[in-house]
Amino acid sequence: MKDKIKFIEKLAKSMNENKIESVKYEDNNFEVSLTKKRKERNIIVNSALAQPMATAPSNIPQEVQPQETSSPAPVQEASSEEISGTQITSPMVGTFYASPSPTASPFVKEGDSVTEGQTLCIVEAMKLMNEVKSTVAGKVKKILVKDKDSIKKGQTLMIIE
Secondary structure, three states, X not given: OHHHHHXXXXXXXXXXXXXXXXXXXXXXXXXXXXXXXXOOEEEEEEOOOOOOOOOOOOOOOEEOOOOOOOOOOOOOOOOEEEEEEEEEEOOOOEEEEOOXXXXXXXXXXXXXXXXXXXXXXXXXXXXXXXXXEOOOOEEEEEEOOOOOOEEOOOOEEEEEO
């Protein structure tokens, strides 16, 4: 039993050192699954921008800066609002789908209440559909990507408060 505890401690330390979110190990009649809980993060979002955000360490606020345009039309300054809550990030590179099929309604919309473990969206990677589930219970405060957007691993998809 002490060997197993030492193994789990080494596994947890390795997860932290290598920034691994989740690990599962099985061997004969021994199985262990470790998953990091996400810390709550504060994010500042410019609501006029539909650009996805890159993730930063949990203790650093993020801000989306307005991008310059070459359009001769006047650019209006958008009001910034602070959005706090838990970031739901993409587990992989792929395509974001808000619903299970093109004709179905989305899994969640802004303002919906969600439970821990509830499916929020699908990320398609190499023709495999991967469900992204909520890590917390709360209300969907902001969805930062649009249906069929290409997304990166670790990109914030939505905020749940």
